[in-house]
Amino acid sequence: MSERLRANAIRRAYTIEDLRQAAKNTLPKGVFDFYDGAAEDEDTLKNNALAFKKQLWRPHVLRDVSKVDPSGEVFGSKIGLPLAIGPTGGAGFGHPLADLALAKAAAQFNIPYCLSTSATTSIERLAEHAPGRLWFQAYVLSDQVHFWKLQERALSAGYEALMITVDLAVGGKRVKDHHNHFSLPFRFSDRNLIDMLSRPRWLFRMMRHGFPVMENLVGANAPKASAMKSLSGLGSSVGKNYDPSFDFDRLKEVRERWPKKLIVKGVQRGDDAAKLVELGVDLIVVSNHGGRQLDGAQASLEVLPEVLASVAGRVPVWVDGGIRHGGDMAKALSLGASGVLSGRATLYGAVAAAHEGAHQALSILSDEFLRTMQLCGVCRAKEFQRDLLQKQI
Numbered sequence: 001m002s003e004r005l006r007a008n009a010i011r012r013a014y015t016i017e018d019l020r021q022a023a024k025n026t027l028p029k030g031v032f033d034f035y036d037g038a039a040e041d042e043d044t045l046k047n048n049a050l051a052f053k054k055q056l057w058r059p060h061v062l063r064d065v066s067k068v069d070p071s072g073e074v075f076g077s078k079i080g081l082p083l084a085i086g087p088t089g090g091a092g093f094g095h096p097l098a099d100l101a102l103a104k105a106a107a108q109f110n111i112p113y114c115l116s117t118s119a120t121t122s123i124e125r126l127a128e129h130a131p132g133r134l135w136f137q138a139y140v141l142s143d144q145v146h147f148w149k150l151q152e153r154a155l156s157a158g159y160e161a162l163m164i165t166v167d168l169a170v171g172g173k174r175v176k177d178h179h180n181h182f183s184l185p186f187r188f189s190d191r192n193l194i195d196m197l198s199r200p201r202w203l204f205r206m207m208r209h210g211f212p213v214m215e216n217l218v219g220a221n222a223p224k225a226s227a228m229k230s231l232s233g234l235g236s237s238v239g240k241n242y243d244p245s246f247d248f249d250r251l252k253e254v255r256e257r258w259p260k261k262l263i264v265k266g267v268q269r270g271d272d273a274a275k276l277v278e279l280g281v282d283l284i285v286v287s288n289h290g291g292r293q294l295d296g297a298q299a300s301l302e303v304l305p306e307v308l309a310s311v312a313g314r315v316p317v318w319v320d321g322g323i324r325h326g327g328d329m330a331k332a333l334s335l336g337a338s339g340v341l342s343g344r345a346t347l348y349g350a351v352a353a354a355h356e357g358a359h360q361a362l363s364i365l366s367d368e369f370l371r372t373m374q375l376c377g378v379c380r381a382k383e384f385q386r387d388l389l390q391k392q393i
């Protein structure tokens with residue numbers, strides 16, 4: 001299929017599932033599975049999606065919904081939708097321009113974009129080429145010097161907020177990656193080479209742009225081989241550079257050193273959330289990393305009420321995990337979230353077709369969100385309320 005035909009197919013994509021299929025048809029299996037897959041039996045991945053399906057609408061009718069306002073708000077200023085694009089590392093293995101495409105699409109929709117530590121575009125390169133509200137997600141690296149340096153670089157490059165992800169003390173057990181011989185940093189093997197040769201267009205693009213590198217990790221000291229194994233002795237393809245000793249005290253130090261907005265992502269309990277509020281965090285994201293870390297964890301949507309009760313309005317609480325429809329965004333807001341992060345929903349588009357794909361993903365989510373507002377009789381995104389939903393038992 002020519003690039004033009006592919007771009008047309010992306011523009012015609014009507015759902016996030018259409019974009020997922022486009023990514024599947026474009027990428028080697030190992031690369032697609034890295035994005036699509038999750039930890040162990042992928043139960044939490046399924047739980048996240050199911051939790052949205054179990055919430056059923058009780059819409060209002062006979063309201064004037066000829067004009068609706070889908071905008072949201074974060075850190076005191078308006079955003080186009082109550083949505084930000086969450087951090088997804090390694091996007092460049094799908095398409096070399098994926099990070100930039102996501103950031104540019106986010107700017108077009110006036111929503112924030114969060115760059116991952118393991119992105120294949122550096123902090124500075126992204127800030128230089130992508131306008132808009134940028135957040136930087138820092139993994140807690142075992143190389144502490146590099147960890148602090150990344151934060152200084154994000155500050156100098158003008159990023160609005162720092163996001164610390166806390167659900168990754170060690171890497172999750174990604175069974176598909178293991179079977180596909182997929183790891184980051186990428187290493188060639190017989191199996192993944194045959195897989196890559198099955199997608200010559202993808203391979204040609206990679207060769208033209210140069211094989212992607214996790215640019216923010218260049219210069220970071222790798223931990224000793226022994227530290228790269230989990231306590232069980234079995235290595236994981238992710239989380240090799242991370243520091244499992246990071247705790248609340250160390251987070252306090254981050255809070256003291258980072259002068260701008262601080263977001264903590266990966267919270268799954270009310271008591272932890274309360275401690276974070278006391279520590280001075282500005283925004284909490286309820287998340288289980290899209291099921292990629294602890295398999296068997298509750299769906300993030302199910303945890304949201306406990307976290308909200310514990311936080312009691314002191315800081316905004318956002319949620320991610322399983323959002324594939326604009327209606328899912330609306331359900332999260334109805335249950336009390338101030339906003340949501342997209343993960344795979346926007347990633348599928350960006351890795352299938354960079355700019356067209358990222359833009360189309362946001363167009364789909366935005367269109368569905370607006371439609372849900374109108375069909376629920378809600379004129380402003382802030383008006384989504386708990387009583388619009390009934391949980392199916």
Ligand SMILES: Cc1cc2nc3c(=O)[nH]c(=O)nc-3n(C[C@H](O)[C@H](O)[C@H](O)COP(=O)(O)O)c2cc1C
Pocket residue numbers: 034035036048086087088089090116117118119137165265287288289290291292320321322323341342343344345347
């Ligand atoms: C391929 C991939 C890479 C990810 N990389 C990161 C990352 O670097 N940092 C992070 O905090 N979360 C990362 N996540 C988790 C997402 O930010 C988000 O929490 C998750 O994708 C939400 O679930 P969903 O994809 O089902 O919407 C990644 C997720 C995927 C799918």
